[in-house]
Amino acid sequence: MIEAKSISKFFPVINEKGLAEGLTAVLNVSLTIPDGKIVSLLGPSGCGKSTFLEILAGLQAPTDGTIHIDGKLVLEPxxxxxxxxxxxxxxxxxxxxxxxxxxxxxxxHDIAMIFQDYAVFPWMTALQNLVFALKLRNAGRTGTAKLKKAQLMEKAVFFLGKTGLAAFANKYPSQLSGGMRQRLALARALSVEPKIILMDEPFAAVDALTREKLQDELLRLWAETAAVGPPLTIVLVTHDVQEAVYLSDEVVVFSPSPGTLRNRVPVEARRPRARTDPNIVEIEERILAMFQYDINQESEYSI
Ligand SMILES: Nc1ncnc2c1ncn2[C@@H]1O[C@H](COP(=O)(O)OP(=O)(O)OP(=O)(O)O)[C@@H](O)[C@H]1O
Ligand SMILES: [Mg+2]
Known part of the structure; x- marks a missing residue:
């Protein structure tokens, strides 16, 4: 379980006059995410979604508040x-x-993160990217949990196959399409068999059709993983309302900057879902209306 308590993040910035100013990226966000759920963080550009996700991952320290995963603090003082x-x-x-x-x-913690720009290593082939991640994870293991070289290789090949990249094992990321690079990042994240995957706008850079295919693949892999092992939790950042509702058990809507929790919308439609399911469409419309309201409010202030 992920428990975020009153998370705020403040960035000190120097303005053009050379004076110190501050920017509050995230303000007082508290959120609990149970195991095995898919939760989307949805909000307009610049509202602090990536910052919040990096705080969940322990890559950034919050200015205020704490993150516990399974009862353990993510960042120690x-x-x-x-x-x-x-x-x-x-x-x-x-x-x-x-x-x-x-x-x-x-x-x-057993977390894998997929960054907004995928962050696969361009100088490594698809297979080497996976083996590298597996080696890093293996370095922290001891005794029988430590995998042999051949086992690492076997695992890497297995997860490339799962994401449909078996034939591209020896290709470099630059030789792959955008959708394949995204699948490679996903394969790498899955290969270390994490309990939590954090994804920052994973499907933003691909065309609409590929995006829908990748979303379905993600759901398939999530269900498959949960069927054989401990439940896999996915926290996903997106600014696509349809994507958020279709994929998630809960959509967490952020307000425009500074990012505060605007609303939490549960999506109880049964899986597998249809994109045209009236329940799903109704929730999408409800969230879009919320955004519209925010935009109207903003323009009233700016007049
Ligand atoms: N290291 C930093 N120093 C100063 N300001 C920062 C830093 N990182 C982020 N910010 C600011 O914090 C705010 C939130 O940024 P963040 O990247 O979290 O937004 P986002 O919701 O992910 O946006 P997008 O949808 O465009 O990716 C922005 O105004 C950004 O300029
Ligand atoms: Mg972002």
Whole structure:
């Protein structure tokens, strides 16, 4: 279970006059996401969705508030005393105090993240991208949990196959289409068998048809994974209302910047769903009306 309590994020920025100003990207967001659910974070551009997702992943520290995953804090506070520092060093074996900021955020949870721009390594083939992620995850394992080289390779090939990329194992990302790159990022995320996948606008850069296909593939993989192992939780950022409603168990609507929780809309339609299901369409319309209201409010203020 993911529990976000009163998360706020403030960025100090210097304006053109050289004066310090601040920007509040996320304001007081509290959210609980149960295991095995698909939850979408929906909101207009710049409302703080990516920032909030990175805070969930532990890649950014919130200015205020806490994130717990399965009862454990995602980011530990930095050591304050000499004694704490010694035990901290022993635990994390960081290279130098300068690297502290980097290494304190070691993943302590089974999370995989897919970034807004996919972030697969362009100098590695599809297969190498997966093997690399598996090796990183394997480095933290000990004893029998540690996989042999051949097992890593086998797993990588298996997940490429699952996402329909078996024939492209030795191609570089630049040789793949946008949809395939997206599938590669998904294969890499799935290959480490995480409990949580965080996705930042995963289907924004592909055409409408490919997008629908990828959405269905994601739902298929999510159901398949849950059938054989522990439930997989997916938190997905999008600004596409249809996508959010079609995929999710719950749509979390953010207000325009600074991102606050505007509304939480449960989607109880049974799976597999039809995009034209009247329940789904009704929820989409309800959310669109909310956005329309926000836009009208904004234009009233700006007059
Ligand atoms: N490192 C940073 N320093 C200063 N401001 C930042 C930083 N990162 C994000 N912001 C600001 O925080 C706000 C929220 O950004 P964020 O990327 O979270 O938005 P978003 O909802 O993901 O938008 P989009 O839909 O366009 O991806 C924006 O106004 C952005 O300019
Ligand atoms: Mg974003």
């Amino acid at each position: 930095l050591p304050a005393t000499r004694k704490e520092m010694i035990s901290y060093k022993r635990r994390y074996r960081f290279i130098s105090p300068l690297a502290n900021g980097v290494f304190r955020d070691r993943p302590k």
